Structures are given as structure tokens and as C-alpha cells.
Amino acid sequence: MRESEPAIQRGAETMPADDTQREARLGNADRDLVALGIAAAAIILFVATGSSVLPSAIDAIFSNGSGPDHLLVNALLLNVVLIIFGWRRYRELQDEISERRRAEGLARELAEIDPLTGCLNRRSMAAATTALRLRAQAHGSAVAYCMIDLDNFKQINDMHGHSVGDAVLVELAQRIRRQLPKDAHLARLGGDEFAVITTHDTSNRDRVDDLVIRLYEQVSLPFELNGVTIDPTVSIGVSSDHDEQNTAPVSAAAEEAADALMHRADIAMYTAKKQGKNRYFWFEATMENELRFRNELEAGIRRGLTNGEFVPFYEQQVDVQSGELVGFEMLARWRSTDMGIVSPEIFIPIAEEIGLITQLSDQLMDQALVDARDWDDVLTLSINISPIQLRDPWFAQKLLKSLVKHNFPAQRLEVEITESCLHENIGLVRSIITSLRNQGVRISLDDFGTGYSSLEQLRTLPFDRLKIDRSFVSELNEPGGNSKIVDAIVSLGRGLNLPITAEGIEDEEILTALKAMGKLKGQGYLYGKPESAQDVRARLAKAGMLAADSNVDMPLQSDAQKPESAPEISALDHRKVAGQ
Numbered sequence: 001m002r003e004s005e006p007a008i009q010r011g012a013e014t015m016p017a018d019d020t021q022r023e024a025r026l027g028n029a030d031r032d033l034v035a036l037g038i039a040a041a042a043i044i045l046f047v048a049t050g051s052s053v054l055p056s057a058i059d060a061i062f063s064n065g066s067g068p069d070h071l072l073v074n075a076l077l078l079n080v081v082l083i084i085f086g087w088r089r090y091r092e093l094q095d096e097i098s099e100r101r102r103a104e105g106l107a108r109e110l111a112e113i114d115p116l117t118g119c120l121n122r123r124s125m126a127a128a129t130t131a132l133r134l135r136a137q138a139h140g141s142a143v144a145y146c147m148i149d150l151d152n153f154k155q156i157n158d159m160h161g162h163s164v165g166d167a168v169l170v171e172l173a174q175r176i177r178r179q180l181p182k183d184a185h186l187a188r189l190g191g192d193e194f195a196v197i198t199t200h201d202t203s204n205r206d207r208v209d210d211l212v213i214r215l216y217e218q219v220s221l222p223f224e225l226n227g228v229t230i231d232p233t234v235s236i237g238v239s240s241d242h243d244e245q246n247t248a249p250v251s252a253a254a255e256e257a258a259d260a261l262m263h264r265a266d267i268a269m270y271t272a273k274k275q276g277k278n279r280y281f282w283f284e285a286t287m288e289n290e291l292r293f294r295n296e297l298e299a300g301i302r303r304g305l306t307n308g309e310f311v312p313f314y315e316q317q318v319d320v321q322s323g324e325l326v327g328f329e330m331l332a333r334w335r336s337t338d339m340g341i342v343s344p345e346i347f348i349p350i351a352e353e354i355g356l357i358t359q360l361s362d363q364l365m366d367q368a369l370v371d372a373r374d375w376d377d378v379l380t381l382s383i384n385i386s387p388i389q390l391r392d393p394w395f396a397q398k399l400l401k402s403l404v405k406h407n408f409p410a411q412r413l414e415v416e417i418t419e420s421c422l423h424e425n426i427g428l429v430r431s432i433i434t435s436l437r438n439q440g441v442r443i444s445l446d447d448f449g450t451g452y453s454s455l456e457q458l459r460t461l462p463f464d465r466l467k468i469d470r471s472f473v474s475e476l477n478e479p480g481g482n483s484k485i486v487d488a489i490v491s492l493g494r495g496l497n498l499p500i501t502a503e504g505i506e507d508e509e510i511l512t513a514l515k516a517m518g519k520l521k522g523q524g525y526l527y528g529k530p531e532s533a534q535d536v537r538a539r540l541a542k543a544g545m546l547a548a549d550s551n552v553d554m555p556l557q558s559d560a561q562k563p564e565s566a567p568e569i570s571a572l573d574h575r576k577v578a579g580q
């Protein structure tokens, strides 16, 4: 197995200096000249003294001679002892050395091999990459580095336990290993991250593409573990040290170059994740800007959370027939000190990925409950919930606790979940929805039609409302003013006894078309864009829709430090910020 032979394959050029010195010391001890010298000297002395003592002794026995000199006899006996001692010492030393060699071999293997999968580890992969690059350069070929990351591994671990997670990693390693050409190495760099290095022709990268495609075919075959079916998918990033399309070839000092190769593959893999996972990308220089921008966003989100830069905005929800205001949907905004107002489409997915979505949502919801308490009792508040929040078995309890803390009636709250939540642990989602509904909170299925919810889920999950995604509603302003999908969803809602909200009502044509469809709620820019808490408050004060006990002039916590005129950064604009 190639990847279990790093110490043998590495050769002297990659062996660390202390390893080389230790090996030299062991080699000397192996041929322990001192012990051997003592034994040899003793043998020579034995021959010398023996040649004088033995004839005298024989003479004494057979011809009554005077016998050997006592001193010589003693010297002879001492020689015998010395020979025995020297020989035993020499044997012991030999045994000690081979034992030590075995132990050191084992220690080196443990330091270089991932014990779970038997692949190389991060440290030995770096050495293997350097060595392969040197060999490839000598033969005029190039080295490609493939960074392979299992998609949704955390979910596998969370849902099925770590032993299943480990078994998935072992299976994955075996599947990859079976596809590798002779010159390739496989490493597990940590967690669910694997790496493969292989050589390719400098003028042709097809060999690498073929390998990656073979990996996809094999890796994504479903398999059974403890009665659970796993459908693994991976995201792969590939870089090469001979890449003419990228301005800076990887040509620095050997170890730095190996690092750069890995770094580039990592960036490409990251892009594959961003683009929806289960795909592969070759590294391109522009990807680096994207990553830099993303790192800045991550740091900004962490800072923003501490500084209270995330605030709720509110979009009006209206009865389509009467035009009467019935409530607001809370939509998160980031008032970033560097970037102005940033759209949730940019920061929510990142907050989800870096594990801050719960903290962020809690902050926003606390503010929203404070804001909405002052509105008229007839007005509802809708909040959006991330699928990740629904993985928390205590989610319903925590939310109900917040309602009690802010003295906010559960009947006024509507929770919007998207269809992607239904891919999560559906049993848990069902129990969360049921607990919330039992307390009077209503549940809407947001962006309906854009995901993959089945009719069965619609029938069995206790939703209170469907929200038609604005991509379908916008079809209503095309000539003729009809959309088969909107019609179908409205009839479906009616059939299942589910009220409907239409999103994205941007103009009168859409409104007229919707009015013809019967009783609906609606929201969209025709009624107004999402507004700050302060603007909503002013609007409600004018309409006489603030709760009787609220103080109209009271400054709002969420509007403390706002650069109101800052432009909003949308998902499209962020590319410009990233310099792309």
C-alpha cells in the first residue's frame, strides 16, 4: 500500500536532520567496535596465555612437572570470563538495537499515518508532495493536488453518531485508494478532508480530470451502514504546479511550493462548496479575491454581532382584497461600519456556516419582539428561521421562553420555514412545529415551489400557510397577467385548506391578477420596501396603529447608531466589492 510507506519512499533528501543523526548513531552501535574489540583482545590473550599454560599443565599431569605459573592460570581464567562477557554484551546490544529500531519505526509510522484510514497524514503528505514534485520535475512532468472534502459530514455524525462517521471515512478512503494510479499518494488531512497528489503531463491535464471523474463515480455510490443508507458526495478542488492560466506558477522553494499547491487546491475546493457542493473546480487566481472577501465578511460578522450591528427591518403584509395592513415580516439587515447596509442573502449563509446563526437570530428576535410589542394587537410579526436552528431539539422551548420574557402573545407570531428545512431530521422538525403550534404560534412554508417539499409533507406537516415565492408571482405582470404556477399553488392551498401569501407584489398588474384569485395575503415593493423599526413606528403612529400604552416618541434600541443613507449591498454587488 503506497501510503503506508512514507519512510521508505521519502529517501534521504526529505528525512529530517535529527532522524538522520539518530540513524547514524544506531548504525555505529550496530557494529559496536568496543564490545567486539574487548572480545577479540580477550581471545588473543587467551591464545597467548593458553599456549604457555596448557603445555605446562599437560606436562604437570603426565610428567610430574612443576605445573603452570599461578599468575598465568589466573590470567587465562580472566580471559575466559572476558570472552564470555564481551560476547554476551555484544549480543545484548544487538537485541537492544533491533528492538529500538522496531519501536522507532512504529513511532514514525504513527507520526506519519492516519490511524483511522491508514492514509498519510498532513505532515507526511507535505513531505510526499515535495518528493513527488522533485521526481516529477526530473522527468519533465507536473504534479496535481486534489483536495477532497466530504459534503455534509457533520450531519452524518450528528444524525448517526461518530462510529458511523468513522466508518464513512474509512469507506471513502478505500474507494479513493482503489482509483489511484501507481505514482499517487492519498492523505487524510483531518476531519473529512482528504488529499490526493499525482503526476500529469505538463501539456495535458486530462489525466487528472479523468481521475477526478472516476473518483466521483465511485465515491458517490450509496452504501449501507448499521441499517442506514449513506449517499456520500464530495467537493473537490484541484491545482497543478504547471498551470499556465494562472499568473504565478508554483515555483518557489520546494516546501513552500508544496504548501502553495495545497493552498490553491483548498481555495478551489472551497469554491466548489460555495457553488453548491458535489462538484469540482480547478484553481483560478480570481478565487483568491473571493476568499479574501469572504474572510473579511466572517470577521465583520463576528465584530458586528458584538457591536449590535444586526438590526431587524420590517416589510408590510397586506390583505390583497382590502389593502388593509395585517402585519410585518422581519427581515435582517447588517448595518456594517465598513460596507453600509448588507443584505441577509450575503450574511445569513455565512453566519450559518460559521455557527453564529443562532446567536444572530436570537439578537434579532429579541429586538423584533420589543419593537412589535408596541404595535397594534391585530398586527402579526413573521420571523424567518434557518434550517440549522431547527436542528436544535430545544428550539421551540427557547422561542416560547423569549415570548414569555417579552410578554409577546404567541398568537401574533408567525414562524417562516423554507422547504430546505424539510431535508433535515423530519421527525425533529415535526415535533418542533407541533410544540410551537400547541402554544398558538403559526407556521408558514416560505418560498414555496423553489425547493423539493413533497405533497406528502404538505399533507402531514401541520403548516398554517403557504408563501408563494416571488419568482412565480412576478410572472403575473407578463402580458395576459396569468401564471399557471401561481394558479396551481392557489388551488393547492385551497384544496389543503392552507391560506396563501403572495410575495413580490411589485406593481398594479400583479395586484390586479392576484385580486382575481380570491382571499390572499400579499407583500411586495408596491406596498413598500422593508423599513427600519423607527420608520415602521412612524407609519403606525400616523395610522393610529400603535398600542395604546406605547410611547410614540420613545427612541428605539435598534435604531441607536444608524447610517440611514448608507446604500444597501445586495448579493450581486458583493462581487464588485470583491473586485470581480
Ligand code: C2E
Pocket: 315, 330, 331, 332, 343, 344, 345, 348, 361, 364, 384, 385, 386, 416, 446, 447, 470, 503, 504, 505, 506, 523, 524, 525, 526, 530
Ligand atoms: P424571504 O423570507 O423570502 O423574504 C422576502 C425577500 O424578498 C426579502 O429579501 C424582501 O426584501 C424581498 N422582497 C419583498 N418584496 C419584494 C418585491 O416586491 N420585489 C423584490 N425584488 N423583492 C422583494 P431580503 O430581505 O433580502 O431577504 C432575503 C432572504 O433572506 C429572505 O427571504 C429570508 O429567506 C432570508 N432572511 C432574511 N432575514 C432573515 C433572518 O432573520 N433569519 C433567517 N434565517 N433568514 C432571513
Ligand code: MG
Pocket: 329, 384, 416, 446
Ligand atoms: Mg420569509
Ligand code: MG
Pocket: 446, 447, 467, 469, 470, 503
Ligand atoms: Mg420568501
